[in-house]
Amino acid sequence: MDQSQNTEERITAAAKEIFIQRGFAGARMQDIADKAGINKAMLHYYFRSKEKLFEVIFDEAFGTLMPRVQAILSSDKSVIEKFEDFADQYIALISEHPHVPLFVVHELSQDPDRFVEKIRSKGHFPKLSLFIAQLQQEVDQGRLRPYNPVHLMMNVLSMCIFPFVAKPMLKAVTQMDETTWNLLMQNRSEEVKRFLKQALIP
């Protein structure tokens, strides 16, 4: 691990890698210490417990996504433009951190209630009601084909996020190597946007 950072940063950087790859239950404090180039005692000196350390990582992994989503949803663009922005920005961001979505989704499913409390307290709750109203309005104006708004949002989220969540499965099933996969993901955003427009524009 990079010696140029201070100890606390080295720990969080190492913990991020280990937790995101192994999950909370599968992560080992020893592995985090090794990767950070220090010993276990330091982890507790800085973060007191495994759980506290995990919380810092989880909050950051989730917290970087929601503000961007909120910014996109609350702009003054059309629904289709917002979906396109989301696909572009989300896929670009996740391409840099491909393991984050699976991490978030998996840990979240272990204790959904605690999570709801957390995002509420951090103010990360996306305000979807305005966006759904906009969606309904554009349908009424005939600018979009009529779909159930929630299903439609699920479709967009699914196509942007799922390939990264299921990367190991998809790579295995299609027998792709890493290079082929990366090339494919470079086009992902454009393909999703094309597909979306065909489905959405009357």
Added chain:
Amino acid sequence: MDQSQNTEERITAAAKEIFIQRGFAGARMQDIADKAGINKAMLHYYFRSKEKLFEVIFDEAFGTLMPRVQAILSSDKSVIEKFEDFADQYIALISEHPHVPLFVVHELSQDPDRFVEKIRSKGHFPKLSLFIAQLQQEVDQGRLRPYNPVHLMMNVLSMCIFPFVAKPMLKAVTQMDETTWNLLMQNRSEEVKRFLKQALIP
């Protein structure tokens, strides 16, 4: 746990629940024993180790899906009909076992290589080349809009699987209760099919 089953069945039923909910690393043999209504020693008497027991559960969870997928893909229907069959059957199946996809995807990502070896040895590898050829042919005939075949398959898989993988996150973000969620999922298949047809038919 149901006393009418024999011990081995009680164990596998209990292990399935615990492993699928907690993952391999998060599952505790004690919890499995408790849920099965027996003691830990019995688990080892029947399955020798945690890893062996896990393998039985994982193989079953994954192995029930692939034959169905293969059957759908190798029928003599059109691409769109195959996609519709997939959406219908897959969503119906998963609605009964909503935690399976996340379980498979998460455990898979821990050790992709071992998994590839496994599905290969079990003969579960889907033969996608024929389906991709059919897809290309229908595009050439002008019966489908031209999309990259792999991206197109990803889109269908994403829309069918992701909502179940991300159920806790989606429920939290949309502030849905369980009843609302179940109602929504009852319509999922129809919505996906409608969306797909609009995107696919020229």
Added chain:
DNA sequence: GTCTATAATTTGATAGAC
């Protein structure tokens, strides 16, 4: 702040009686 050594706890696995 950082380390070594060690305590305390959890957890998978086994021995042996019935």
Added chain:
DNA sequence: GTCTATCAAATTATAGAC
């Protein structure tokens, strides 16, 4: 086959020297 009691290993957490 099933149980209780126990072991052995792994893992989180802390004590105390420097």
